[in-house]
Amino acid sequence: MKVIQNIGIAIFLIGLGVFTTLPFIGDFKLDQSSFDELIDSQGIKSEIFVSDLKSKLVNKNFSGFQPLAPLVEESIDKANTEHTKNKEWGKKVYAGSDDLATTIRKKSGYGYVPQNKGLMWFLTFGLGIIGALMFILPQVVTLGKKGIKNDHIYHQSSTNKGWIAWLVFIFLVSFYLVLYFKSEYAVNWTYLVDPISESLSGNPAGHWFVYGFMYCVVMTVMAVRMYIKYRHNMYQMVRTTSVLFFQIVFAFLIPEIMVRLQLSYSKGYDFKNAFPLDYDFFFNWNLKELIAGGGLGLFILVWGIVLTVVIVPVMVYFFGKRWYCSWVCGCGGLAETLGDPYRQHSSKSLFSWKVERWLIHGVLLFALVMTGFTLYGFFAETGTVLGIKVQSIMNTYSFLIGAIFAGVIGTGFYPIFGNRVWCRFGCPLAAYLGFVQRFKSRFRITTNGGQCISCGNCSTYCEQGIDVRAYAQKGENIVRSSCVGCGVCSAVCPRGVLKLENGPEEGRINPTEVLLGNDVDLMELVNKR
Amino acid sequence: MEHIVIIGNGIAGVTAARHIRKNSDKRITIVSAETDYFFSRTALMYVYMGHMKFEHTQPYENWFWKKNRIELKNGYVNTVDHQNKKLVLADGNTIGYDKLILATGSKPNKFGWPGQDLLGVQGLYSKQDLDQLEANAPDNKVCKRAVIVGGGLIGIEMAEMLRSRKIPVTFLVRETSFWNGVLPAGESAMINEHILEHHIDLKLATNLVEILADETGRAKAVTTDKGETIECSVVGLTAGVSPNIDFLKDSGIELGRGIKVNRHLETNITDIYAIGDCAEQYEGIGQRRPIEAVWYTGRMMGETVAQTICGNKIEYKPGHWFNSAKFLDLEYQTYGWVFSERGMKENEQHFHWRDDKEKICVTVAFDKKTKQFLGINTFGIRMRHEIFDRWLTEKRDVNHVMEYLKDANFDPEFYSQYENKIVSKFNSEFGTSISLKKKSWKRIFSNA
Ligand SMILES: Cc1cc2nc3c(=O)[nH]c(=O)nc-3n(C[C@H](O)[C@H](O)[C@H](O)COP(=O)(O)OP(=O)(O)OC[C@H]3O[C@@H](n4cnc5c(N)ncnc54)[C@H](O)[C@@H]3O)c2cc1C
Ligand code: SF4
Numbered sequence: 001m002k003v004i005q006n007i008g009i010a011i012f013l014i015g016l017g018v019f020t021t022l023p024f025i026g027d028f029k030l031d032q033s034s035f036d037e038l039i040d041s042q043g044i045k046s047e048i049f050v051s052d053l054k055s056k057l058v059n060k061n062f063s064g065f066q067p068l069a070p071l072v073e074e075s076i077d078k079a080n081t082e083h084t085k086n087k088e089w090g091k092k093v094y095a096g097s098d099d100l101a102t103t104i105r106k107k108s109g110y111g112y113v114p115q116n117k118g119l120m121w122f123l124t125f126g127l128g129i130i131g132a133l134m135f136i137l138p139q140v141v142t143l144g145k146k147g148i149k150n151d152h153i154y155h156q157s158s159t160n161k162g163w164i165a166w167l168v169f170i171f172l173v174s175f176y177l178v179l180y181f182k183s184e185y186a187v188n189w190t191y192l193v194d195p196i197s198e199s200l201s202g203n204p205a206g207h208w209f210v211y212g213f214m215y216c217v218v219m220t221v222m223a224v225r226m227y228i229k230y231r232h233n234m235y236q237m238v239r240t241t242s243v244l245f246f247q248i249v250f251a252f253l254i255p256e257i258m259v260r261l262q263l264s265y266s267k268g269y270d271f272k273n274a275f276p277l278d279y280d281f282f283f284n285w286n287l288k289e290l291i292a293g294g295g296l297g298l299f300i301l302v303w304g305i306v307l308t309v310v311i312v313p314v315m316v317y318f319f320g321k322r323w324y325c326s327w328v329c330g331c332g333g334l335a336e337t338l339g340d341p342y343r344q345h346s347s348k349s350l351f352s353w354k355v356e357r358w359l360i361h362g363v364l365l366f367a368l369v370m371t372g373f374t375l376y377g378f379f380a381e382t383g384t385v386l387g388i389k390v391q392s393i394m395n396t397y398s399f400l401i402g403a404i405f406a407g408v409i410g411t412g413f414y415p416i417f418g419n420r421v422w423c424r425f426g427c428p429l430a431a432y433l434g435f436v437q438r439f440k441s442r443f444r445i446t447t448n449g450g451q452c453i454s455c456g457n458c459s460t461y462c463e464q465g466i467d468v469r470a471y472a473q474k475g476e477n478i479v480r481s482s483c484v485g486c487g488v489c490s491a492v493c494p495r496g497v498l499k500l501e502n503g504p505e506e507g508r509i510n511p512t513e514v515l516l517g518n519d520v521d522l523m524e525l526v527n528k529r
Numbered sequence: 530m531e532h533i534v535i536i537g538n539g540i541a542g543v544t545a546a547r548h549i550r551k552n553s554d555k556r557i558t559i560v561s562a563e564t565d566y567f568f569s570r571t572a573l574m575y576v577y578m579g580h581m582k583f584e585h586t587q588p589y590e591n592w593f594w595k596k597n598r599i600e601l602k603n604g605y606v607n608t609v610d611h612q613n614k615k616l617v618l619a620d621g622n623t624i625g626y627d628k629l630i631l632a633t634g635s636k637p638n639k640f641g642w643p644g645q646d647l648l649g650v651q652g653l654y655s656k657q658d659l660d661q662l663e664a665n666a667p668d669n670k671v672c673k674r675a676v677i678v679g680g681g682l683i684g685i686e687m688a689e690m691l692r693s694r695k696i697p698v699t700f701l702v703r704e705t706s707f708w709n710g711v712l713p714a715g716e717s718a719m720i721n722e723h724i725l726e727h728h729i730d731l732k733l734a735t736n737l738v739e740i741l742a743d744e745t746g747r748a749k750a751v752t753t754d755k756g757e758t759i760e761c762s763v764v765g766l767t768a769g770v771s772p773n774i775d776f777l778k779d780s781g782i783e784l785g786r787g788i789k790v791n792r793h794l795e796t797n798i799t800d801i802y803a804i805g806d807c808a809e810q811y812e813g814i815g816q817r818r819p820i821e822a823v824w825y826t827g828r829m830m831g832e833t834v835a836q837t838i839c840g841n842k843i844e845y846k847p848g849h850w851f852n853s854a855k856f857l858d859l860e861y862q863t864y865g866w867v868f869s870e871r872g873m874k875e876n877e878q879h880f881h882w883r884d885d886k887e888k889i890c891v892t893v894a895f896d897k898k899t900k901q902f903l904g905i906n907t908f909g910i911r912m913r914h915e916i917f918d919r920w921l922t923e924k925r926d927v928n929h930v931m932e933y934l935k936d937a938n939f940d941p942e943f944y945s946q947y948e949n950k951i952v953s954k955f956n957s958e959f960g961t962s963i964s965l966k967k968k969s970w971k972r973i974f975s976n977a
Contacts, residue, residue: 145726147858151693152579232858234943349590448939449914451853451862453824454540455572456585469588490941492580494855496862496911499939503970513551516914518829519846520922522836 001138008134015127020171022113022124023178023185028062030108038107042100046091049079057104068104068184073097098183102207105187114191121192125214129221136225146232148492150461158415159341165415173412180403183207200256201268209256215334216248222337229340235487235500239326243333246272251330265293269300272328275308276367277429279402283394284378312429313436319502320443321433322485331422334411335463336486339419343488346418346465353465356425356482363401364431370397401426420463424482434481442502444509445478445489447471449516452497458489472497475515479508532556533838534616534626536606540824541805542632543567544831545838546599552839557598560616560624562605564656566591571824573659574686578693583656609780611798628838631777631788631796631803632831635770635822638679642766644740649748650764653687662690665763669696674761676700676751678737679768680707682854687765688729689857699730699759701737701751703768713869713892715881716906720856723888727857740764770822772807785809787820792844794834802838804830814847816866823852849921850904851914859888864917865904867894877903880927880958882951884909891951895927902930910947911939916973928963931955935968 030038035058039050052075062068076093083091113120143149158164178185186207193213197205205213223244230236255268267289275281281304290297315323325332346352370393377383377390384390410422423430437443445468452475458468464482468489471478478489478498490498514526533549535542538561546557572586594601605619609629616624637652639645651661666672675691677684680702688698704710707724709717724731736754743749750760772787783789783797787809794802805827810819826847833845853862868877878897883890889909895902902925905917916937920930930937934948952965 145858150575150578150580154582155579233941234945235941238943446939448911449918450825450828450851451914453571453853454569454588455575456569456581456588457572457575460581460585473588487941494860495853496860496939499911499941501942504974507974513548514832515825515828516918517825517848517851518832519843520848522833522843522846525841526832 001142004138005135005142008131008136008138010131011127011134012131015124015129015131018120019124019128019189022120022188023065025064026109026113026188027064027111028068028105028108029059029110030057030104032058034107038103042095042103044093044095046079046083046093048082048091049075049093052078062108065185068101069097069182072100072104076100098181101184102187105184106190106204106206109187109191113188117191117194121195124189124192125217129217132221133224136221136228139225139228143228148494149229150457150492153341153344159344161345161416165342168415169412172414173408176403176408176412179207179211180407186210197256200253201259203259212252215330216252219244219247219333219337222340226337226340230491233487233491236491239487240336242327243329243336246328247330247333263293263296265290265297265300267293270330271300271303271307273330274312274324274429275304276364276371276432277329277331277427278304279367279370279397279428280394282371282378283374284390287378312433313440316433316436316443317441318443320441320485320500321430321437321481321483322443322487322500324433325423325430325484326486331406331410331427332484335414335419335423339411339414339463342414342419343463344418344460345416346420346424346463348459348462348465348467356465359425360427360431360434360482363405363426364428366397366401367428370394418463418465420465420484423484424464430482430484437483438479438481440505442505442508443479443485444501444503445471445483446499446501446503447475447477448495448497448499450475450518451495453495455494457492457494458498461488461492463488468498475510475512477508477510530554530556531627532558532625533628533630534624535559535630535632536616537561537632537634537805537807538564538567538601539570539632539634539805539827540567541634541827541831542630544828545630545632545804545835546831547597548832548835549838550597550599552835552841555838556600558600558602558624558626560602560604560606560618562603562619565601565603566594568656570654573653573656574690576659577662577690583659607776609777609782609801611781611801614800627800629801630834630838631782631801631807632805632827633773633776633807635806636773637683637766638769638771639766640768642678642737642740644742644748644751645766647740647742647748647764648746649762650740650766652766653683654770662687662763666691666694666696668694672696672762674699674759675763675765676737676759676761677765677767678751679766680704681767681769682708683770684765684767685724685856687767688724689727691763691765692727692729696763697728697730699732699761700724701735701753702731702733703736705734707731707733709869710871711869712906713867713879713881715883716890716892716908717869719883719888719890719908720859723857723859770806772809772820774807785819792846793837793842794830794845795837802834804834810845814845815850817847817850825852849918851918859908860911861906861908862912863904863906864912864914865894865902865921867892867904867906880955882947882954884947884950889947891947893927893930900926900928902927905930912937913939913973928961931961931963931965933966933972935965936973938968 056071076097080092153159189210190205190207193205193210197203197209223240226240227237250272251270255270258268280286290301326336373385373390373393376385405426406422413421452472454469454473456469462468463486464484466480466483468478485500487500490500512527514523533555535546538559542559546559549555549557566587568586569588575581576583606616607619608617614626637654649665652658666675674697676699677687678701688700691698706717707720738752738754740748741750748764750758751764752758774784774788777784782801787807788796788803789811790796790803790808794804796803806822813819829847830845833843836843849865851864876896877894880893892906894904902920931952948965952963956963
């Protein structure tokens with residue numbers, strides 16, 4: 001078994017190695033006709049830009065890591081300065097240099113990778129999957145009898161913030177930085193999944209398709225790990241299946257298929273992604289597209305609003321925030337699969353709890369204010385509200401919250417700060433759900449009378465940094481806005497103290513001092529005070 | 530300001546301190562020699578197994594004590610001088626007190642076995658024991674085999690710990706079946722099987738005779754009363770615990786096996802109280818033993834004594850017995866009294882059900898004549914403390930328990946449910962025709 005697992009690791013690392021090398025290699029050469037096509041498709045009217053860029057790019061060889069974006073940037077600057085001077089507003093180039101560079105690369109790649117997509121897919125994704133499964137599947141045997149298997153989590157470099165964890169951290173952070181800010185380097189990756197993208201939506205893959213596909217693959221493989229690790233725990237099995245289903249079908253397949261069907265509303269839409277997590281839902285351009293998108297567009301508009309205003313709170317009332325955060329949501333889905341080995345790193349200190357409340361509610365406020373501005377701007381048909389450019393608020397949010405917080409920090413920091421950094425400190429939807437859960441819900445984690453032995457397993461493995469034990473050892477139910485109902489505290493408790501359940505609201509919050517099992521008169525005296 | 534001094538920062542002492550603080554403004558000092566801060570002894574195993582770090586076993590953050598004005602003093606008390614109301618510490622310092630709470634816990638039993646003090650021979654009670662085990666048995670190269678002596682809860686925990694590092698373990702158990710002084714035969718048998726499944730070399734009805742030393746004074750083997758010699762690097766002595774009271778021998782405080790206390794947890798000396806593992810009731814309360822060395826009772830005594838100290842003098846009056854443990858992968862809970870065949874009372878009758886596939890079983894004890902429900906042991910099914918506590922208070926009969934068994938289920942959602950199987954076996958065994966009621970939130974939370 002050990003041998004199989006070690007071979008698995010080796011194969012996985014080869015796959016990962018090839019994948020990681022791809023941004024550094026490859027040849028790119030743009031010919032005249034592709035160049036024209038590109039200029040055409042981007043609707044660029046500036047001759048200055050066209051001729052400048054043409055002299056730099058067309059029929060010239062670029063390889064690997066040589067950046068294109070600065071060249072494009074230069075041309076844009078040059079053209080725009082000139083056009084501004086001449087007041088030729090219609091000719092200014094508004095496209096971003098990174099996006100253009102990415103599109104150029106995608107059009108101009110030649111050589112081994114784009115010509116051997118299938119093989120390269122196998123050498124990256126294929127080997128990664130095979131290797132990972134060879135490591136994971138033998139755990140059916142190596143983990144022994146079913147039950148909680150947390151042995152050596154704090155002895156292993158990978159799960160105890162050792163060097164492996166730091167490498168994973170660097171890898172994840174770099175990956176997100178490329179994805180969000182330097183997507184031209186992701187072009188080689190897009191070739192690998194072109195065939196898949198074409199078969200789904202009919203279009204070649206962009207870097208977000210790579211991300212979406214990879215997300216599903218990673219979640220699926222790590223879900224297998226969850227199934228094995230928690231095979232004694234039906235709650236974990238069902239929940240993992242649910243979250244995987246929603247990721248693959250709702251976040252990945254349906255949007256692609258919507259594009260393929262060329263519906264009136266031509267973009268893909270993730271029907272489960274609720275505002276304000278889906279922070280650009282009320283952005284000017286999105287509203288315009290939805291309204292222009294005929295029946296389907298309108299349906300999505302109404303659905304999006306009903307989802308946030310009605311479905312989300314009603315479901316939280318009946319089932320707690322968990323129905324979304326650990327059963328449906330994609331961010332939660334990754335956290336519960338890829339992130340599971342890191343759940344113990346969330347800080348349980350009171351200080352972190354304070355930081356959490358300031359941050360997450362701050363983000364919610366930010367999202368709401370921003371949305372207020374965009375909506376006002378939309379209806380008043382203005383780009384400036386209260387003297388502030390709406391666009392600049394939207395850009396700040398997208399950059400700080402959408403990219404840095406949710407992506408780079410949210411996932412990149414898994415191995416160091418735990419798997420729910422975004423969900424705990426940042427997600428505005430989680431903040432909203434949390435209010436409902438805390439103040440108007442049937443959900444609670446019931447503490448089983450006086451059975452707690454204060455061992456600390458529950459707190460240690462709470463991914464949301466809740467000090468579960470602090471409640472359990474007082475015999476108190478846990479009713480906390482941040483609880484995503486992953487059920488792991490209940491799973492790891494060696495004394496059967498914790499149960500996630502939806503029951504009557506009355507008595508849900510039950511502050512106690514003297515626990516069940518002691519003198520009933522004393523309990524009465526102290527607890528009723 | 531009255532100065533309350535507590536010796537021992539375990540669950541008993543710390544609970545007392547917390548509750549005294551809640552109810553008063555008295556000055557509180559806790560003196561303890563083991564660690565600076567309170568930690569959960571019950572979690573020591575998880576540190577060795579790598580589930581947690583030691584800091585995770587500490588239920589309160591370090592700022593907690595200062596904020597709550599509970600002074601902590603790391604030191605060992607050599608003498609209690611009740612005439613002058615002061616303690617003398619090992620470092621020569623003295624601490625004066627107005628009221629003293631002794632919460633000194635237990636220490637592992639040693640029964641005078643030859644070789645019991647050799648290197649590599651140890652118990653598992655304190656943080657120091659944990660550190661020592663880490664040194665004695667870091668892996669299966671240094672520790673080729675461990676022998677554990679004494680088949681109780683700590684023994685099986687120690688076996689599980691060592692197995693997590695793939696160290697071969699021989700488990701010497703005096704009884705003919707694991708823990709059968711406490712558990713009924715069916716349950717005990719199931720655990721025997723489970724121990725073997727975990728590749729622990731269980732030797733029942735076997736006693737330690739002697740621990741043999743190598744030339745450096747380390748344990749190298751044990752001999753048993755079956756004439757066997759078992760080579761090993763580590764010997765775990767886990768044959769129970771007894772109160773940690775040696776330092777009180779000449780203090781004038783009345784001692785038996787533990788510190789003798791009345792129902793108010795007072796010792797024979799005014800203003801000195803004893804709680805937790807170290808306290809011994811003159812007479813066991815109800816069916817309880819005079820010394821109760823479990824977590825919960827330590828906590829309950831702490832809750833109680835705090836009231837008395839704060840002027841609301843009350844008796845220690847624990848409610849219905851409950852307890853829980855985990856045997857490797859098997860969770861165990863008990864509510865009320867279910868005695869083993871050895872300890873069974875005249876009127877006690879058992880109903881035992883065991884699943885035919887999973888390692889899950891339940892034993893219900895009830896009165897032969899009146900059918901009154903006396904208690905339940907459950908393995909592999911979690912049950913609600915509140916419900917059983919209520920049924921015991923209401924003196925329900927066993928038929929009622931069976932009928933409403935679903936209300937008591939505390940397993941996580943989507944788990945397989947076994948009530949149908951349990952009740953149908955009960956029906957066929959006792960010729961009843963009980964039909965299970967559906968779970969009802971209303972009943973469950975009726976007096977919550
Ligand atoms: C490995 C293990 C697992 C256990 N698991 C369970 C379980 O699952 N469920 C359960 O109910 N119970 C369990 N127990 C028993 C439970 O831990 C004890 O009953 C409980 O900790 C006793 O608490 P206490 O406060 O009375 O004493 P302790 O926790 O022993 O605290 C006493 C403290 O006083 C200190 N002290 C003693 N004498 C002096 C002195 N002269 N000067 C200064 N300091 C002194 C000691 O060093 C110690 O730190 C377990 C015990 C062990 C060892
Ligand atoms: S895991 Fe269970 S026994 Fe341990 S502290 Fe949490 S609730 Fe208490």
